Amino acid sequence: MDTPATDRAAALAAYHAAHVVNCERCPLHATRTQVVTGSGDPNAAIMFVGEAPGYHEDRLGVPFVGQAGKLLDRLLEGIGLTRQDVFVANVLKCRPPENRDPQPAEIAACQDHLFRQVAIIQPRLICTLGNFATKLLSGRADGISRVHGCELATSVGGTPTLLYPLYHPAAALYTPAMRSVLEEDFARIPALIAQVDESAPAAPSEGVPAPAEAPVAGDPVQQLGLF
Numbered sequence: 393m394d395t396p397a398t399d400r401a402a403a404l405a406a407y408h409a410a411h412v413v414n415c416e417r418c419p420l421h422a423t424r425t426q427v428v429t430g431s432g433d434p435n436a437a438i439m440f441v442g443e444a445p446g447y448h449e450d451r452l453g454v455p456f457v458g459q460a461g462k463l464l465d466r467l468l469e470g471i472g473l474t475r476q477d478v479f480v481a482n483v484l485k486c487r488p489p490e491n492r493d494p495q496p497a498e499i500a501a502c503q504d505h506l507f508r509q510v511a512i513i514q515p516r517l518i519c520t521l522g523n524f525a526t527k528l529l530s531g532r533a534d535g536i537s538r539v540h541g542c543e544l545a546t547s548v549g550g551t552p553t554l555l556y557p558l559y560h561p562a563a564a565l566y567t568p569a570m571r572s573v574l575e576e577d578f579a580r581i582p583a584l585i586a587q588v589d590e591s592a593p594a595a596p597s598e599g600v601p602a603p604a605e606a607p608v609a610g611d612p613v614q615q616l617g618l619f
Contacts (some may be wrong), residue, residue: 400434403512411505412485418501420486425450430481430509437585438477439515440464441506441525442560444484446491455480460561463571467561467578479513481506483524494524503528507549516588518553519581522560530555541577543584554588556581 408429415421428445431454440456448458456464468474484494484502506528510518520526523536529548530539536557544555558578564571 397435400512400514404434404509407508407512411508415485415502415505418486418498420484420488420498423489424486426453427485428453428455428482428487429485429505430479431455432475432479433477434479434513436477436479436513437516437589438473438479438519438581439510439513439517440478440480440519440521441529442480442482442521443524444482444491444494445487447487450487455482456561459565463561463564467574470575471578471581479509479515481509483528499524499528510551510553511549514551515553517556517581517585518548519556519558521558522563526555526557530557536560540573541580554584556584 412429413427415427428449442455445455446458446460448461449455455461464480465475468478483506484498485505486502488494488498518529520529526536526539527533530544530546532539536559539557540559542557544557546553546555548555556577559570559574561574564574
């Protein structure tokens with residue numbers, strides 16, 4: 393069901409309060425400092441989805457506040473945007489110990505929170521940052537090194553959208569040569585938004601299902617980290 397723009401902030405806050413901030417669906421609740429729900433504009437046309445909170449995010453309760461977050465800020469600035477113009481979230485809402493990769497059972501337990509966020513915000517463009525977000529929201533096994541910069545008309549949680557896979561900013565920190573690739577892919581975002589504004593994505597793929605009443609663990613996803 394579509395949520396009117398004027399009600400999205402309230403709907404998102406209500407969902408977070410009722411279902412996310414005290415979530416105990418997986419063992420990560422026992423080691424977190426706090427849940428990192430997401431931040432930005434609930435009426436944003438663009439949503440960025442990363443992997444999971446890290447050390448700084450776990451302490452502050454805000455996604456992408458470390459070095460990767462600073463790079464994300466610079467990339468947004470390069471296309472005339474700020475954090476206040478977009479919504480930023482993660483696949484997992486709690487930090488995995490020692491910043492390890494998300495485990496399949498954790499993704500299965502937490503994915504409905506992300507799908508509900510998408511259903512409320514109704515972004516016209518979702519930029520997935522890295523493998524975990526890309527595989528979850530595309531419903532495909534292709535790795536980020538193969539599909540980055542290639543948009544896909546799809547549906548996420550019952551919401552038609554354009555999916556745009558990008559390298560995770562942390563990958564550019566680890567491998568500086570990737571930064572130019574990330575900048576080139578980011579440079580296409582304004583044109584993609586203009587494209588979806590002109591016409592709805594045609595014949596979207598089946599995509600991922602709408603949120604279920606309770607998460608059901610599926611087959612393990614291949615864990616390839618940020619690359």
